[in-house]
Amino acid sequence: MGRQPCCAKVGLKKGPWSPEEDKKLLDFLLNNPLCCWRLVPKLAGLLRCGKSCRLRWLNYLKPDLKRGLLSESEEKLVIDLHAQLGNRWSKIAAQLPGRTDNDVKNIWNTHIKKKLVKMGIDPITHKPFSPSENPSDESHGEEEEEKTPVDSLCSDSEKSLASSSVSSSSVSSSSSNSTSLVKDEIIEVPPMEAPAIDWDEPMWLLEMDEFKGLEFLSNDFDENLCI
DNA sequence: AAGGGCGACAACCGCCAACGA
DNA sequence: GTCGTTGGCGGTTGTCGCCCT
Numbered sequence: 066m067g068r069q070p071c072c073a074k075v076g077l078k079k080g081p082w083s084p085e086e087d088k089k090l091l092d093f094l095l096n097n098p099l100c101c102w103r104l105v106p107k108l109a110g111l112l113r114c115g116k117s118c119r120l121r122w123l124n125y126l127k128p129d130l131k132r133g134l135l136s137e138s139e140e141k142l143v144i145d146l147h148a149q150l151g152n153r154w155s156k157i158a159a160q161l162p163g164r165t166d167n168d169v170k171n172i173w174n175t176h177i178k179k180k181l182v183k184m185g186i187d188p189i190t191h192k193p194f195s196p197s198e199n200p201s202d203e204s205h206g207e208e209e210e211e212k213t214p215v216d217s218l219c220s221d222s223e224k225s226l227a228s229s230s231v232s233s234s235s236v237s238s239s240s241s242n243s244t245s246l247v248k249d250e251i252i253e254v255p256p257m258e259a260p261a262i263d264w265d266e267p268m269w270l271l272e273m274d275e276f277k278g279l280e281f282l283s284n285d286f287d288e289n290l291c292i
Numbered sequence: 293a294a295g296g297g298c299g300a301c302a303a304c305c306g307c308c309a310a311c312g313a
Numbered sequence: 314g315t316c317g318t319t320g321g322c323g324g325t326t327g328t329c330g331c332c333c334t
Contacts, residue, residue, distance in 0.1 A: 080327085081303075081327095082303085115320090116305095120303070166321095172300090
């Protein structure tokens, strides 16, 4: 028996969300305790499937999201975590406050991957390409081949931060930084600075009453929603 | 000015795991 | 133990805007 689709495909809207839809979803989620995503579109008056609503909330509407490119330290962290975890974007994103797995995945694919390739580093293995398999014809010096991605991307002062945090062999106990469980392993990461309120939200969203008092956007908010 | 190429990002799809009946 | 439902995840695709010719 085939798996049922997450929602009846008939009559449901797909594609980009309109400001009105965003507002409806946001209004609903701000004013109602979340029961289950399947009911959200129905109760919020949206012609979307619950899954779509969930994604929109997590990737775009959630108040504490950071937008825009990664900072240098975030980028280093992503590279290190990727070296450890592979394409487990949600685990990687969990170490970056305000970033979503979709965000990290997109940034990896559009920026970091290319950057590594250009530097002669295989983004999958995180090791220098062997001369025969190097996709970029740009010559890279011997020195560069010896560098790790972190070495190549950051200054000396920053290297210490990155290398002390999540090198592939650093599932150790040397640091008192924050830790997180990834299945059986413990990943140690440096404490990221609190997400700055650096919103790049559409104007219509910023104009909404709910967003005029930022104190409102606390962690309690999320817990209340049980997300 | 037109349009083709490309990059960036939002959104969808399909699979899987967890959970409850 | 089985089945259905739901949420979560990662891969992929679609769309839009910018840049170059």
